[in-house]
Structures are given as C-alpha cells and as structure tokens.
Amino acid sequence: MKFKADRATLLRALAHIQSVAEKRNTIPILANVLMSAEDGLLRLTATDMEIAVVEEIAAEVLRPGVTTAPAAVLYDIVRKLPDGSVVELDHSGSEAPLSLRAAKYATSLNVLPVDDFPSMVAGDLPHSFALSAATLRGLIDRTRFAISTEETRYYLNGIYLHVAEGQTGPMLRAVATDGHRLARVETELPSGAEAIPGVIVPRKTINELRKLLDEGAADIEIFVSDTRIQFRAGPVLLTSKLIDGTFPEYERVIPKGNDRILRVGKRDFADAVGRVAAISQERSRPVKLSVAPNLLTLSAVSPDQGMAKEELDETSVAYESEPIEIGFQARYLNDITDQIETEVEFAFADSAAPTLVRDTNSPSALYVLMPMRV
Template sequence: MKLKADRATLLKALAHIQSVAEKRNTIPILANVLVSAKAGTLSLTATDMEIAVVEEIASGVTRNGATTAPAAVLYEIVRKLPDGAEIELDHPGGDAPLALRAGRYATSLNVLPVEDFPSMTAGVLPHQFRLAAGVLRGLIDRTRFAISTEETRYYLNGIYLHVAEGETGPMLRAAATDGHRLARVQTEVPEGAVGMPGVIVPRKTIAELRKLLDEEAGDVELSLSDTRIQFTVGSVTLTSKLIDGTFPDYERVIPRDNDKILRVGKKDFSDAVARVAAISQERSRPVKLSIEHNLLTLSAASPDQGTAKEELDEGRVAYHSTPLEIGFQARYLNDITDQIEKDVEFAFSDSAAPTLVRDADSPSALYVLMPMRV
C-alpha cells in the first residue's frame, strides 16, 4: 500500500475514528485503525466490537493494499504535523512497519495483521430511511440528558427509537428515561421507517453520532435490523450493536389529567433556579416551587450554608389554579429547561405526582419529572 493524503483531510478523518478505537488494549487489534487504499480512496476503520466507524477520503493511491496501525499514535503524529503538509503512507506488506513521511519528518509504526481486524459491517439491515441531520440532532439533543447511567438497568442506557401512533398519525419517536425524568420527542415518520422495530441505541453510539452531526447539513441515511443500526453521515458510516433489552412502556408514566398549569419564561425560570440552588453544593438538594395566582416563589435551604429565595411575579408567570408547593432536583429542572426555547409550561396534579413539562411553542417534545419531598 502506498498513498499520499492532505494533512487536514486525514486529520479530520482520524479525529472521527480514533475516539472509537479501544484504548484499554484488552485486545490489541482494537487499538488499531484499519488503513485500506484502493483506486484513489483511503478508507479508515476503527471498532471496539460494539461500534464501528468507517470514513473514506480521496487520496493519491499509487499501490493498493491494507494494514492496521495504532489509532491514537497515528492521530497524534498527524495532529502535530504542520498545516498544509502532504503525508505519504507506505506499507510494503506483511509484518513490515508502516512508514509515514511528511517533508523532512519520517516515522515507522508497528502493524498488526489485517486478518485479525474484526468486521461489524456484514449482514443485512432491512429497514432503511433518511432523516434530515437537523431533525436527528433535535431528537438526540432533547432526549440524551435523560439517558440512565445505571449499568444494572442496561435497557435504559440509550435512546429508544421507534414508530408510535400520535395524535395525527404514526410518528417517529425518541425516548429516554432514568426513572427520575422522561424525555419524549417526535417527528413525522420518514418514508421507509414504518414497520421498523423499536430499537435502543446505546449511549456511546449516541455520543459518537452527535459529533458527526455537527458537520452535516444534509440527510443522514439510517439502516437497521433487530440487532444493529447504521448511520451514514456524509463520508462516514457508523455501525453499532443495539441494546438487547425491552424498553419500559413509558406511556404509562405520562400524566393525562394534570390540570394545574404554570407558564413561565424559560430564561427567567432557569436563571432563578440556578441562583437559588447556588446556596447548596449538594447535587441532589431540591428547589421548592411555591405557586399561587400569577406568582412563583423558588426557594432552597442548606443546613450549612443558609437559605435562598426568589420571586417571579405577574408578567413573567401565568398561573390561575389553586396554590401548590412542590420540589424538584435543581439539575433535573435545568436539564429540561435547557431544551426549551422561550416559554416553559408545567402541568401539575399535586405535590407527589409526576409533573408534565412542555415547550409552550413546540408540541413535538414532552418531559415528565418526578417531584422530591421538600
């Protein structure tokens, strides 16, 4: 294998690839990137056996071939080369090292056999559809904060992507929950998605995919089966195993009869929560909401630091129901309000029941938050 590639192009591809390569080295080949050159295209592949990322870039290939090299080391070398450098990669085959040259710089990297590199891209993915990158970004950003990190409840360690019946017909939904809060966002079902199985996309896959979506303005191709999902984002293909488990029937926890409605400006509310919560360093300390006609009082107390209180009154708050006191973890409140553009709408039942939270201007998303005792 012999080729020349532009440093900026190669660096961008290696940045996508190297974060997937296994760094713990339990299986040495997983720390390597598969480098394959053929007919003017350089293909780079990394996998940790759960996720595989493949990126293809144009390059001047003078000899076809393939090898594997340490992903992190190759990335660091290319990153530290000067802007505008032309990089030559040369591998004569077999166990010989991979030679890298750029200007007066030269290095050689030990390789491992291509035959040992595992493949995750084989097999049929029968369900295929396209989704605008911006729509997919929205589905992820407005749900990922609620993904559980509790490994024993592994079936909650991802986003549940599925088609469900909405008020206006079938909708493509993303849902995540950790037992304390639920996020559910929906969009119109793309052509080809009807009939897809409900799948749980793992947290790490979501993180890697989200990085790729920052650089894409067009459509993303999704292909999936019961056990794997594949995203094609521009020149990058990300393939992932799915979580083998059953996502809970989250519809059962969405309250239907909460009739005490509070409407408040997102910025006013989130800023007040942050100021009041600053009295305590404990992440789980509650903020109490005391609500009466067009008046919201937020308060928090710390045994060591003292107390804090802030009022939001008429003009910034709309509430016309019976008075209510309810408490929530400050971080959970802010995680939800961070997803909302302008006005937050809370629908309460009582101080012990789940609260429904919506973006007053966007019916596509809803959130459920469990209260805390205050």
C-alpha cells in the same frame, strides 16, 4: 501500501475513528485503525465490537494495499503536524513498520496483522429511511440527557426509537428515561420507516452519531434490523449493535390529568434556578417551587451555606390554579429547560405526583419529571 493525503482531511477522519477505537482493551487489535488504499480513496475503519465506523477520504494512492496502525497515536501525530502538510504513509507489507513522513518530520509505527482485525458485518438491514440532519439532531439533543447511566438497568442505557401513534397519525418517536425524568420527542414518520421494529440505540452510539451531525451532511440514511442499526452521514458509515432488551411501557408514567398549569419564561426561570441552587454544594441540589396565582417563588436550603430565595412575578409567570409547593433536583430542571426555546409549561397534579413539562412552542416534545421532598 503507500499513499499521500492532505493533513486536514486525514485529521478530520482520524478524529471520528480514534474515538471509537478501544484504547484500554485487552484485545490489542481493537486499538488500531484499519487502513485500505485503492483507486484514489483511503478507507479507514475502527471498531470496539459494539460500534464500527468506516470513513472514506480522497488520497493519492501510490501503491494499493491494507494495513493497521494504532489509532490514538496516529491521530495525535497528525494533529500536531503543521497546517497544510501532506502526509505520506508507506507500508511495505508483512511485519514491517508503517512509515509516516510530512515535510521534515518522519516516524515509524508498529502494525498488527490485518487478519486479526475483526469484521463487524451488519448483515441484512431490511428497513431503510432518511432524516434530515437537523431533525435527527433535534431528536437526540432533546432526549439524550435523560438516558440512564445505571448499568444494571441496561435497557435504559440508550434512546428508544420506534413508531407510535401521535395526535396526527403515526410518528417516529424517540424516548429516554432514567426513572427520575423522561423525555419523549416525535417527528413526522419518514417514508420507509413504517415497519421498523422498536430499537434501543446505545448511549455511546448516540454520542458518536451526534458528533457526525455537525459535519455538514444534509440527510442521514438510516438502516435498521432487529439487532443492528446503521447511519450513513456523507462519507461516514456508523454501524452499531442495538441493546438487547425491552424498553419499559413508558406511556404508563406520563400523567394524564394534571390540571394546574404554570407557564414561565424559560430564561428567567433557568437563571433563577441557577442562582438559588448555588447555595447548595450537594449533587442533587433540591429546589422548591412555591406557586401561587401569577407568582413563583424558588428557594433552596443548605445546612452549611444557608438559604436562597427568588421571586418571579406576572411579568414572566402565568398561573391561575390553587397554590402548590413542589420540589425538584436543580440539575433535572436545567436539563429540561435547556431543550426549551422561550416558555416552559408545567402541569402539576400535587406535590408528590409526576409533573408534565412542555415547550409551549414545540408540541412534539414532552417531558416528565419526578418530584422530590424539600
């Protein structure tokens, strides 16, 4: 195999590939990228046996062939080459090293047998539909902060993508929860998605997909089966296993009768939470909300640092119900308000019950936050 490729084009593809390749795996081949050159195209593949990424780029193929190379090392070398370089890779076959040249730079890399590289074949993916990159980005950004990192509850370690009945009919819905907060976002059901099974897309897959959504692809093709999901974003194909588990009946934790409604400007609220929480070095950083008609007082107490308090009045607060005091983790409040545009709506029941949080400008998103004692 021998080919030449533009350094910038090759670097962009290797950036996607090397983040999937396993760097500390007991199976050495999983740290490698599979490179196949033929008919003016270079196809790069990496997998950790849970996710596989395939990307095609244009290349000047001087001799067709296939080989492997250490993904992280190759990426680091290409990243440090001068802008505008043309990278030439040459592998004569068998156990010979892979030669890399660019201008006056030359090196060689050890390869592993191509036959050792695993094939992560997706198999039959009977359901397919398309979403715009902007829509898919919105579903991910407004839910992934609530994905659980607790490995014992593995079925919460991803986003639950499924069809659900919305106010205007069937919707495509994304849900994530860690037991302390829940994020639910929905969008119009795309053609072809009507019969998809409910699937849990793993956190790592979500993070890799999110990177691809900033690369400029207009529409994302999505293919689904009971065990696999596949995303095609321009020249990149991302295939992933799904989490084999049952997502909890999340609708049961969404409160229905919360009638104490607080509306507050997002920026004023988020800034006040940040200033008040700064008094505490604790990871949980509890913040108390004391709500009265058209007045919101935020406060926090630290045994070591003292106490902080800030008031927001009717210029940014609207509240007409009975006074209430309730506490939340500052980080959880910030995670939710980061997804909201201009105004946050809190719906309280009492100081111990789950609180409903909405974006007044986006009815498609809904959040639930569990209170804490302060």
